[in-house]
Amino acid sequence: MTLTLDDVRRIAxxxxxxxxxxxxxxxxxxxxxxxxxxxxxxxxxxxxxxxMSHAQDVVLPVxxxxxxxxxx
Numbered sequence: 001m002t003l004t005l006d007d008v009r010r011i012a013x014x015x016x017x018x019x020x021x022x023x024x025x026x027x028x029x030x031x032x033x034x035x036x037x038x039x040x041x042x043x044x045x046x047x048x049x050x051x052m053s054h055a056q057d058v059v060l061p062v063x064x065x066x067x068x069x070x071x072x
Contacts, residue, residue, distance in 0.1 A: 001035050003028060 003011075008028045012019040019027055052058070 001039075003031055003035070 005024050005028055008024050008031065009019070011031075012024075012027070
């Protein structure tokens with residue numbers, strides 16, 4: 001997705017955020033970087049990965065849960 005400076009101004013207006021003319025370019029660059037990261041995430045092949053409702057659904061070995069590892 002590509003945003004124009006007018007898009008940024010409109011989004012700011014809809015969100016009731018006061019973004020002055022000098023800050024529009026900075027906000028635009030930050031939003032473009034966020035959308036680029038989202039595009040990278042969407043490009044990841046997740047076929048075969050079972051959905052989970054929360055990251056804590058992953059069961060980690062005991063030594064990854066903050067408990068002492070068994071060196072024995």
